Amino acid sequence: MKIYKKGFNYCFDSDACNECAGNCCIGASGYIWVSPDEILKIAMFLEMSLDKFYEKYLKKVKYRFSLREIEYNDGYRCMFFDTQKKQCKIYSVRPAQCISFPFWEHFKTNIKEVENECPGIVRL
Numbered sequence: 001m002k003i004y005k006k007g008f009n010y011c012f013d014s015d016a017c018n019e020c021a022g023n024c025c026i027g028a029s030g031y032i033w034v035s036p037d038e039i040l041k042i043a044m045f046l047e048m049s050l051d052k053f054y055e056k057y058l059k060k061v062k063y064r065f066s067l068r069e070i071e072y073n074d075g076y077r078c079m080f081f082d083t084q085k086k087q088c089k090i091y092s093v094r095p096a097q098c099i100s101f102p103f104w105e106h107f108k109t110n111i112k113e114v115e116n117e118c119p120g121i122v123r124l
């Protein structure tokens with residue numbers, strides 16, 4: 001299914017996810033920002049106490065939190081990426097940053113970057 005978003009000179013073919021290795025959840029290290037509301041939702045989904053969740057899955061970056069990553073192949077992966085199934089273990093409660101991929105403001109002027117990462121990008 002092709003998804004379009006106003007202001008972007010590409011669309012996203014979600015069928016590409018079926019064949020992809022999960023490129024948006026693995027690779028170079030980056031930040032996977034989570035808001036307090038999202039933290040609460042994910043912890044509840046995992047049936048974990050907030051204390052345990054903070055300890056195991058979050059890293060503090062100044063005044064914000066990011067999901068932790070771990071080494072994977074030649075780079076890193078999000079801790080919630082299932083390497084067997086090649087999918088997100090918390091898909092229904094994943095952060096807004098993940099939901100909005102590949103339509104990030106940054107990519108409006110850096111289309112090559114998102115093309116290299118995501119095989120579902122189709123230029124318009």
Ligand code: SF4
Nearest residue numbers: 016017020023024118
């Ligand atoms: S990189 Fe693109 S095609 Fe691959 S899993 Fe992520 S959104 Fe889907």
Ligand code: SF4
Nearest residue numbers: 025078080081088098
């Ligand atoms: S939370 Fe899920 S969708 Fe987001 S980076 Fe981690 S594995 Fe990928």
